[in-house]
Amino acid sequence: MKKSSNFGAKLTISLISIMLLTPIVATLAYSLSTSWVKTILPTGLTFHWYVVLTSSPSFLPAVLRSFGVGVATVIVSMVIFLPVIFYINVYEPKLKAKMRFLTIIPFTIPGIVLVTGLVQLYANLPIPKIVVLILTLTAINLPSFYQSLNNVFMGRDFRAMFEQAQLLGESPVGAFMHVILPNIRSGVLVGMLLTFTGAFSEYVVTNIFLGGEFETLKIYMYRLMSVNGNAGSVLTIIYFGFLMIISFLLIKTVHGKKIDQRKE
Template sequence: MKVKKRTPKIILTIIFIYLLLPIVATFLYSISTSWINTVLPEGLTFKWYAQLVFNPEFLNVVLRSLVLSIFTTILGLVIFVPVIFYMNIYNQKLKAKMRYITMLPFIIPGIILVTGLIQLYKDIPIPKIVILVMVLSVMSLPLVYQTLNNVFISKDFKSMFEQSQLLGYGPVKSFMFVIVPNIKTGLIVSTLLLFSAGLGDYVITNLFLGGNYITLKIYMYRLMAVNGNAGSVLTIIYFIMLSILSAILIRTTSKAKKG
């Protein structure tokens, strides 16, 4: 079968427009004075942006989301990096079990997970926000595992780690001098993935903490119901934040492939 050279290009362009259109519309809506019965907005204004940015509640929401994301990232890295390192260097057999575990976040629906968590922790005096951070870290396991494991199988890290010790360094220094610099790309990508998992979660945070801990994502949905323009502003801000994260991700990974 002969496919015209232009066909894939046309299809891609249509998909691109289809995906871009809602964002353009949201952006237009976020800068419109009023857009109800007309094809295009009646007037343009940045007042919704000013209103949102100077709203103390908004700053609180951003701060909360940041706290959640940063702790999710730190916890995720502290737990996963040593485990994935250990599996690759000392106990490859564990990887088969790990592959099974990494499937679990896809299998268990959010609602069941949250119900289970509430049941499990209802009598244990740990702040719910701590549990949320732990859950969000664990839910990011599949992505982090895949990323770091790929880095570890790309080179003979076991021999490198052993060689460093043979040359006189202890295990901790060997890890810092030989392992960390060579898994840097994987660490950056994992950090960003964990960070965006913390930033982007709605289902688990909303179900688990509800109104007690309003994050950016929850605030966005609530605002949308009250004021469409302000909701659009937040959506655009959120979109820009994720775009920056994605751009860093793409740059980091493409550099690693070249280098």
Template sequence: MKKLIKPILFCFVLYYLLPIIGTTLYASSTKWSKSLLPSDFTLQWFQQLLTDREFIAAVGRSLLLAGVVLVTILLLMIPTIIWIHLYFPRLNRWLEKLLLLPYALPGVILVTALLRTYAETGIPMFVVLVGALFITALPIVYLSLNNQMRLINLKELVDAAETLGAPMSTIIIQVLFPNIRIGVTLVSLMIFSSVFGEYMLTNLLIGGRFQTVRIYMLRRMNENGHLASAVMVLYLLFMVGIALTTFMLTYRQKQQLSLKQTREEKQSKKKPLKEL
């Protein structure tokens, strides 16, 4: 059985890498029809893409949407989770179950309900879209930050800081935030990458009036496959960069936890010696 592990893993890696390699080759070719490999290689599609004003505008819109959603989530959720942990810890069990409901609601049904509710209210659809993305991102944000709060013993930190006379604003900025900084960064990267590449809600709620990178890519796919492949390659590089950053931050967090555990073990070993 152990001998089969490496061939199986190799098949899985090959299965995932072949489409990426094929897309990259197609984005770097002028013609590829009757041969195993492209007949000619070029970077003109990437040059044409990076000089296209519509593409730059689409990237800007995607960054704007991801930034607005991310800032809204962090500003609302971090104080809320701190408040719940300090004053209403019993709500955690119910909120963890309740916040899984967005996963059970299909996106098409959500869009239909939002259009019927807000179409004639005068509220801009961009605001409705931000709210919809906020709701869909709640499970990831709440569960991740909630685990981070438990990990740092939030209640004990706040009680210790309050006994020293520190106000709540100082506690949040100088005590809590440095301890949850890596966790907040990881959540931010996950939310930013998911919203940046979001397609369904944006297309159904706003459509061509707010053309993001994914909408631009699918439109180009019907016009020029080489350009669409170039967009996909750049988007993939962006996601790989975010994934590597997330991996590095996660590894750093694990190192900090291991150092903290070793310090606690050393302190626990020294205490009996002092008592003797």
């Protein structure tokens, strides 16, 4: 009986995976086609559109802008959120129940709703919009950052480790960097990767709040959709490849963590 239901499980998950992957496979085929208009198969295969896209003067700046936004968001998250998550978990677990409330905020106040308030509040203030954008993206990505780190403080007495390091002459920051951080490495790495991906991929707030003048990868992708479908499909595939690399790193990190725990 167990065997047959495992077959059912494999069939179900295969069908769901095939459904989710079909448009991506179609996009990959399209990005490699010379032209595909009134034929069953494309008329020929080519890397022409990959060359066209990557040699376009808009491509690299758009990638770099998104990359910069991603890195800045990760840095702000690490500086502002990491100490808070550590403090709450180790010193005031009572506050954890309140932090859980933050995780439903993206659903009750999604980007498109938040951005109206941001426009109204900051449109005429002399604060650089890019700074407001980075801070907003940090807050939007807080739930995934928080969840990646929420479970790493269980199982060990981090409070004692932290305090003993300080008795031995470390400053609080030094104790955190030298004693705590190495022990929560994999959780921090997962949090950083998810936050980076979230900020790198953001579209709604970036586009509406900055008025589209700051062309990130997603904004460039949207422009290409109407201008050059073939080059746009290449960018979609490159973006998918980027997500696959991030997934690979996440799987490696999570799996590595499991092995670490087994060794102890």
